[in-house]
Amino acid sequence: MSQPQLSDLYDALVVGAGAAGLYAALCLPRHYRVGLISKDALALSASDWAQGGIAAAIAPEDSPELHIHDTLQAGAGLCDREAVEFLVCQASQCIESLVDLGVEFDRHGTQLALTLEAAHSRRRVLHAADTTGRAVVSILGERVLQCPHITTIPAAFALSLWLHPYTGACQGVSVAYQGQIRWIRARAVILATGGGGQVFAQTTNPALSTGDGVAIAYRAGALLRDLEFFQFHPTALTKTGAPHFLISEAVRGEGAHLVDAQGRRFAFDYHPQGELAPRDVVSRAIFSHLQATAAPHVWLDLRPIPRETIQKRFPNILQVCQHWGIDIFSEPISVAPAAHYWMGGIATDLQSRTSIPGLYAVGETASTGVHGANRLASNSLLECIVFGAQLAHLELLPVLDEGTTQQKVEVMLEALPAPEQLEAIATSLKALMWQSAGICRSAEVLQAAIAELSELQQEFEQLPSTQFFQNLQPGTLVQFPFPECDRTLRLWGETWNLLEIGQLILKSAVFRQESRGGHYRSDFSQTSTTWQTHTLIQNDRWWQSVPIPD
Known part of the structure; x- marks a missing residue:
């Protein structure tokens, strides 16, 4: 298959092809000429690895108010309420959009199936077995490839942003592609490069999660926010030679127990919700327990879950564990925490705009204010879709200095x-x-x-x-x-x-x-x-935001 030729000018250039980038590209006005840059093939992204699901308050016993409350509680005082309300209230519409596009979530009869995850007060997590991210990204990728106005540019790497020397607006990017570094103009640039888990030795993130969007935005002078807040997933597979494969907390929602070498559910020593406490609490509980016992890992026991539930809900986890010689029907899985999700990122508003005119950010690379100090499980895929959808209203900047030659x-x-x-x-x-x-x-x-x-x-x-x-x-x-x-x-x-x-x-x-x-x-x-504030960073300067109201 021949590689596409780069144009010198796009109306909108999307950098990153996970759920946020793909959905943003699909939502941009269809008369825009769109370029979609991907470091690898379209299906390789952290979104593709997402197991748990996507959260939405659609059950009769649930409500947006409960979802808002759970998100604010998990965020530990640093969520922006307006952003959380916006996220939650757009959730149902975005789920309908994904279903209309062809995403096949699991169902009970004709009703969408919902599971429980840590720190959620109701079952509200939609899923496609235990490969929800793959189900979403594969459909979005198919739809993108069907759009004649979107040019996909795989195996391309965005090196830097291109700012106008007089206005400071973003007018494109420099890209390494096919043996060249080229400068591509765009009337809008959307960064959707995902997180930065690869900065840590232990991470559930794929190799391409190297914080590219945050880094190039920082060097261009964009406002960043809350970069100290990194979520460490409590239960990554810990076995010699094996990758740090994430064992979704949905298994704990379905009844799996977190135990030590003696089989004791030690997480209750640290929080009354035990293994269903917020992620940061469970990760610290495991970390503290490992320090106290000098053990290399703890154990996640799926045996309390019925065999047929495991086979139906967690086929990918079952397959990976079998590959590494673990029979989850008869023995627990060795697990330990690993870097998983970056709550901080490029500061954006509800329309995904950054502090640089013409530059937008969506997904994990953005800091929208919805996650606060600790993301609620399965709100990340939802954030990708909700804030990606806002780019349907994107207004393009005029082209300046169009005649510049390379x-x-x-x-x-x-x-x-x-x-x-x-x-x-x-x-x-x-x-x-x-x-x-x-x-x-x-x-x-x-x-x-x-x-x-x-x-x-x-x-x-x-x-x-x-x-x-x-x-x-x-x-x-x-x-x-x-x-x-x-x-x-x-x-x-x-x-x-x-x-x-x-x-x-x-x-x-x-x-x-x-x-x-x-x-x-x-x-x-x-x-x-006194620290119920955002950390703001710009041009090597750190300061606190105004206090965030309770």
Whole structure:
């Protein structure tokens, strides 16, 4: 299959092809010329990995008010009520839209099936077995490919935003594609690049979750928010040689028990809801228990769930565990926490607008205000759809300096850094972040990590071509001698982005002198009313927002 040719101008350019990017592209006005940039094939994204489901208060015994209450409770005082109300009240309409597009959620007879997940007071999570994300993304991907006004651009990597030198508005991006770095104009750019879990050594996120959108937006001067808040999923498969495969908390909603080596349900020692407490509580309970017992993991026992329920609801978990030699019908699964979801991101309003004119953000890369300090389970897919839908109303900026030509520069292969050098830096960074900014943090450890990360940044900046790429001028067309250079350039860009978000997370974690939601400080272990504010970041400056009302 031939690769599409890049246009020099799009009406709207979507960067990222998970649920948020795909749905945003579909919702943009059909008379817009849309480009959709994906680092990999369309189906490879964190959305595709989402197991649990999508939350919506559609049951007779449920209500938007209850969903709002549960979301605010999980968010630990940092949710923006207006954003939460907007999310929840749009949920039913968005579910109808997904069903109309062809997403086949599980049903009980003719009714949509609903399950319970942690910190939800009602069964309100729609699902497609235990591969809901895949079901949603595959349908959205099919619909995108049927749209003649959308050009999909796979295996392309967005390196930076292109700002107008006089207005400061976003007017496009630079992209590594087919052995070139090119500058593509767009009257609107939508970042939907997902999260940044790969900055940690232990993560449930796919390899492409390297915080690209947050990093390039920060370098362009966009306002960021609440970057210290990272959710660590309590139950990732922990087995030598196996990936940190997420074991959905839907299994706990269906009756699975979290136990220690003695078979005791220790989570009740930490919270009256036990294994159904909010994610941050359960993750810290496991972390504390592992520290106290020096055990490498705890156990998730699915045997209280009927066999037929497991087979119907969790076929993917069943298959993966069987692949790694675990018979979940007769033995528990070894699990431990892993980095899972980034609550912080690029600050946006209800129309997904950022602080930079012409730049939008949706999905995990955005900070909409709905998740607060700790995301409620299965609100993330909902957020992708609800806020992606708002781009139907996107207004385009006028095209300025349309006549700018691209100046071609030849770059020799020898000028690129060796992949092994980049991988070594990334590996050191991930270990550092997991040890210093994981589930439990302190100022002393964080400050030491900032200093160590600075050394990694210096090592990175001394690599061949780093200064050239970091200072590339808009309009410069870079031609590489071989298309295989794309992989090295992507690895270089991802390493740059990981270093960027690593230092942003560390400095944000130092800045917030309290414990709340996904941010726990052993030296400030209590929640403080003086910190019931957002952390705001822009151009190397950190400050608190106005207080968030209860």
